[in-house]
Amino acid sequence: MTRFFYCKLYRRCFDIKELQTNEQIRDKEVRLIDSNGEQIGVVPIKKAQAIAFDRKLDLVKVAPNAKPPVCRVMDYGKYKYEQAKKEKEAKKNQKTINIKEVRLSPRIEDHDLNVKSNQANKFLKNGDKVKVTVRFRGRELGHTDVGREVLKKFAELTSELGVIEKKPKMEGRNMIMFLAPIES
Known part of the structure; x- marks a missing residue:
C-alpha cells in the first residue's frame, strides 16, 4: 500500500478536515473571495495565488465541489486556531450521562x-x-x-x-x- 492511501485512511478514521492551501490547489480557475468577504470573481489560479502572496495571507480552497471551486484569501493558521477553539468550547458545554x-x-x-x-x-x-x-x-x-x-x-x-x-x-x-x- 502506498503512503497516500495510509494518509487518506488516517484522515477518514480520525475525521481530520484539512483544507487545500496555496500550492496544493491544482485547479485552473477558482472563484475568489477576498479576506473581507467580498467576491472578486472567477480568476486563474496563478492570479489568485499572487493576490494572496501580496497580502501575506494564504489561499484556501473552502468549497472544493463547487464549479469552479471557491477559494478564500485568509490567514490559515488563525482560522485553524479559531476552529480548534470552537471545538474545545463545544466539548466543554457537552453533558455526559452515564x-x-x-x-x-x-x-x-x-x-x-x-x-x-x-x-x-x-x-x-x-x-x-x-x-x-x-x-x-x-x-x-x-x-x-x-x-x-x-x-x-x-x-x-x-x-x-x-x-x-x-x-x-x-x-x-x-x-x-x-x-x-x-x-x-
Whole structure:
C-alpha cells in the first residue's frame, strides 16, 4: 500500500478536515473571495495565488465541489486556531450521562431491595441514569409477574429522585427498566 492511501485512511478514521492551501490547489480557475468577504470573481489560479502572496495571507480552497471551486484569501493558521477553539468550547458545554446498572432477582428480600434502591438513589443524585435488571433463572422464567412487581416496588422506592424513563420489558432472560433523574 502506498503512503497516500495510509494518509487518506488516517484522515477518514480520525475525521481530520484539512483544507487545500496555496500550492496544493491544482485547479485552473477558482472563484475568489477576498479576506473581507467580498467576491472578486472567477480568476486563474496563478492570479489568485499572487493576490494572496501580496497580502501575506494564504489561499484556501473552502468549497472544493463547487464549479469552479471557491477559494478564500485568509490567514490559515488563525482560522485553524479559531476552529480548534470552537471545538474545545463545544466539548466543554457537552453533558455526559452515564448509565449505572443495578441487578436484582425476583426473590429479593425487602432489606436487600432497600440497599439497592439507596445505591440507585446515589446514582440518580449524581445525574446518572439507572438500568434496573431482574435476572430470571430456571423456573423463575415462568413467573415474570413477580419480577414486574419487584421493579414496581423499586420504582416506588426511588420515586423521590428518579422517574421511569423506559417501562419494564423482557429481553431474553432479563426484565429491564430504565430510571432517569428528575430535572430540578
